Amino acid sequence: MARVAQLLSAIGSHGTVGARLLDLSRATGIARPTVHRLLQELQDVGYVRQLENKRYALGTALFHLGAAAPSPVRDLAAVRRAAQKLSDACGDTVYVAILQFGAAHYIVRTEGAFPIRAQSVNVGDTIPLTSSYNGLILLAQLDEDAREQHLARLEHDQPDAWRTTSLTEHEQALRLALTQIDADGYVYGADVVMPGLAGIALPVPSSTGRPIAAVSISGLESRLPAEREPELLALLRATADEIARFID
Template sequence: MPRNSGTNQPGGVQSVHRSLDLLEAVAARGGTLSIGEIAEVTGVPLPTTHRLLRTLVDRGYMRQMPDRRYALGFRLVPLGGSASAMAGAGTDRLLRGLVDALGETANLAMLDGDQVAYVAQAPGRHAMRMFTEVGRRVHPHCTAVGKALLASTPEADVRALLARTGLPRHTDHTLTDADAFVAALAQVREAGFALDEGEQEVGVRCVAVALGGGPLPLALSISGPAPRMTDELVAEAVPLLRRTASALVSEVS
């Protein structure tokens, strides 16, 4: 998360931006943070961080642990459930059908502004499996779902997005050149599916397809450790993903 992300927003209420920055900082680090760590990560002044945290704790969106560190509050749980339900009542069933057939984690993601947000997931059946928190937001240039979503976007809009976000390197395989990324999107359009070859996380491979014809910019994927996500499994997954995507369109329409 960039420092001072709240103060760099073009509009809105600064205190709201900052409160969301605090929540996202703790969520992104998967556990608990001290007030000093939260202020350092977000770039919000320490006195302001303290006031905002007290409000979030009072409302149940943050909680203070016995060691005085802060964690996400349980008030967020029903909100997350409500957000997931927006994807459609049968989404979980369809995602689990992919897991039953392929064994790997199934994800549903949407383009949300300049980022990709994961809106639903069914975990794979292996002991070692991929896990992405519902609600997590990532850059589209290094994910299969992001490529699948941007493949149908006009090139000028793609380049404008990349100019705003950049192409930050996450691994040695991340595409960090705009021309190379645009060329990769042309390959996605030709193939009808997108791949993430360890571009977001080392050792993780993902294959995705977009949900064409739906009211929301959604993409469906499966992901797993690269040794299990073989070319053979990808070839088996693509038609299943396409059929499931078609079924999901009716769920979200």
């Protein structure tokens, strides 16, 4: 059962793009013949499906099973209070998102006192991982192959605000952001997910070692200058640690 759990977790980390048999063997440390046998058994019960490109993704039977499982967010009101505390401290918009179906699902948005707000995402929205600062944090938790699959869809997932900019330029900005996350554990900057919008985001710590949630501060570019980075990062880290108490 432990190997099955490892395998399902590895498949799930690739989202809807799917994973190759080789990827799954490397990620789990399970021999390829054994992975192939387990995949066949999981396909038989609908927990795994094979895509047209031969990759493996989670099956629809898991959707029904998951519907009966508790939410990883144990106390949404507490998460909202932590986010509001951060908004009050920094004056800007704070978002909390979780990884869901290979996308960023937004569960909290709180506002600070600054009158001009950057409300680019609403609570309840589920958007591509390349379309927000929190999404980039969640994208960075995936392996290299899964990242490339998401970036390859940028032409279809690109927000309308980027349509006047070349696709190549946008992709370069996203890749630089992912490099920063890999190196520093967070992203900070402007004109990454949307022109004129700045943000800072980092993962919410997880007991499993693979974060499924992220928290961010977003605002106009003038609101998040480089000199505010240390202050905002400290506030954000404290908030992420607090939120981690309420998300499994």
